[in-house]
Amino acid sequence: MKKYENMNTALIHGGISIDERTGAVNVPIYQTSTYKQDGLGKMRGYEYSRTGNPTREALEALIAELEGGEAGFAFASGMAAAAAVLSLFKSGDRVLISANVYGGTFRILDKIFSNFGITYKISDTENTDSFEKDITPDVKAVLIESPANPLMTATDIKAVSEIAHRRGLLVIVDNTFMTPYLQKPIPLGADIVIHSATKYLGGHSDLVAGLAVVNSKELAEKLAFIQNSTGGVLAPFDSFLLIRGIKTLGVRMDRHVFNAEKAAEFLSRHKGVAKVYYPGLEDDKGYAVNKKQAKNGGAMLSFELKENYDIGVFFESVELIMLAESLGGAESLVCHPSSMTHASIPEDIRKRVGITDGLIRLSVGIEDIEDILADLSQAIEKSEIKR
Numbered sequence: 001m002k003k004y005e006n007m008n009t010a011l012i013h014g015g016i017s018i019d020e021r022t023g024a025v026n027v028p029i030y031q032t033s034t035y036k037q038d039g040l041g042k043m044r045g046y047e048y049s050r051t052g053n054p055t056r057e058a059l060e061a062l063i064a065e066l067e068g069g070e071a072g073f074a075f076a077s078g079m080a081a082a083a084a085v086l087s088l089f090k091s092g093d094r095v096l097i098s099a100n101v102y103g104g105t106f107r108i109l110d111k112i113f114s115n116f117g118i119t120y121k122i123s124d125t126e127n128t129d130s131f132e133k134d135i136t137p138d139v140k141a142v143l144i145e146s147p148a149n150p151l152m153t154a155t156d157i158k159a160v161s162e163i164a165h166r167r168g169l170l171v172i173v174d175n176t177f178m179t180p181y182l183q184k185p186i187p188l189g190a191d192i193v194i195h196s197a198t199k200y201l202g203g204h205s206d207l208v209a210g211l212a213v214v215n216s217k218e219l220a221e222k223l224a225f226i227q228n229s230t231g232g233v234l235a236p237f238d239s240f241l242l243i244r245g246i247k248t249l250g251v252r253m254d255r256h257v258f259n260a261e262k263a264a265e266f267l268s269r270h271k272g273v274a275k276v277y278y279p280g281l282e283d284d285k286g287y288a289v290n291k292k293q294a295k296n297g298g299a300m301l302s303f304e305l306k307e308n309y310d311i312g313v314f315f316e317s318v319e320l321i322m323l324a325e326s327l328g329g330a331e332s333l334v335c336h337p338s339s340m341t342h343a344s345i346p347e348d349i350r351k352r353v354g355i356t357d358g359l360i361r362l363s364v365g366i367e368d369i370e371d372i373l374a375d376l377s378q379a380i381e382k383s384e385i386k387r
C-alpha cells in the first residue's frame with residue numbers, strides 16, 4: 001500500500017527508497033559486477049550487473065512510478081536511452097519526428113539507424129492534420145518533444161496519441177524539458193517516455209544519464225531484452241546520484257520556473273530583444289497547448305536580439321551566466337543552438353524550422369533572479385552596436 005498521494009512525496013519515497021537490510025534511508029551503491037549463486041540456477045535475484053543491479057533497479061522503479069508507467073530503464077546517457085528505444089524497430093520501419101527534436105536524436109536517426117534501414121521523416125506534429133497526412137504504411141512510431149527546443153514549440157500529446165493509436169503507431173515522448181513534475185506523457189497517451197536525466201532530473205550538471213519508461217508489460221519485456229543485449233546501462237554510482245537529484249526535483253523546478261517566468265517577462269519588455277520563445281507567456285504560439293498538458297511553461301526559453309545587437313559580444317559579455325551546452329542544472333546557462341546543440345541539423349532544415357543564427361537559448365537556473373536579470377541586462381547593453 002502506498003502511503004502517499006502527491007508528487008513531492010513520490011520524488012522522495014517513490015520506487016525502492018530504503019535499504020531493507022540495514023534501514024539506511026538511502027539505497028546503497030551496489031558497486032558490484034556479479035553476484036554469488038547458491039547453487040546451479042539458484043540466484044538471489046541478480047546474476048550480472050548489466051542485466052540487473054539493485055541501485056539501478058531502485059532508480060528504474062522510481063522513474064516508472066513518477067511517470068505513471070509499467071517499467072523504467074536506466075541508461076548511460078539520454079542518447080543511449082533513445083538508441084535502445086529506437087532498437088524496437090526493424091529495417092523498413094519509419095519514425096516520424098517533430099521538427100524541433102534534439103539535434104542528437106535527429107543525428108542518430110539520420111546517420112546511424114538509417115544504416116539499418118530504419119528511416120525517419122520530419123513531421124509538423126504541432127499541426128495534427130499535417131501529422132496525420134505523414135502516416136504512410138511504413139510509419140511505426142512518432143517521436144515528439146513538447147516543448148521542443150530551441151523554439152519551445154508545443155505538440156498536443158493527447159491529440160497526437162489518439163491519431164497515432166488509431167493508425168497503429170507507438171508514441172514516444174522525450175520529456176526531458178518538462179520532467180514528470182510538470183508533465184506526464186503516459187497518462188496523456190504516450191507509450192514510451194525518454195529522458196536525458198543529465199538535465200533536470202540529475203539537476204546539478206554532474207552526471208550524464210538517460211531513462212526510459214514504457215506503459216505495457218510487452219514493451220517492458222522488449223526493452224529489458226534490448227537493454228541487456230546492447231548494454232548501455234547506467235553505473236551504480238550514477239544511479240545513486242540520479243536518485244539523489246530526483247529527491248529535490250520539485251523544489252528545484254518550482255524555483256527554476258519562478259525565475260524563468262520573471263526572465264521571460266523581462267526579456268519581452270527589453271528594447272534590445274526582438275522575440276522571446278517561452279510557452280509560459282500568454283502570447284506564445286505554444287501557450288494554449290502547453291497549458292492543457294503541463295503544469296506551467298517550464299524553465300527553458302529562447303530569444304532573439306534585435307539586428308543592431310551583436311550576439312557574439314552578448315555571449316562574451318555574460319559574467320554570471322555561462323556559455324555552455326546542456327541545461328537543467330542549478331546554474332543558468334546560455335547557448336547558441338545553430339552552432340551548438342542543433343549544429344548536427346543541416347542548415348537548410350534549421351532555416352526552415354526557424355533555428356536562426358541570432359537565436360539564444362537560456363536555461364534559467366536557481367540563482368537569485370535579480371542577479372540573473374542584472375547579468376542579462378548588462379550583457380545585452382554591451383552587445384548593442386553603436387553607429
Ligand SMILES: *Cc1c(COP(=O)(O)O)cnc(C)c1O
Binds near residue numbers: 080145
Ligand atoms: C540532452 C538531451 C538529449 C540527449 O541526452 P544525453 O544525456 O546528452 O545523451 C536528448 N533529448 C533532449 C531533449 C536533450 O536535451
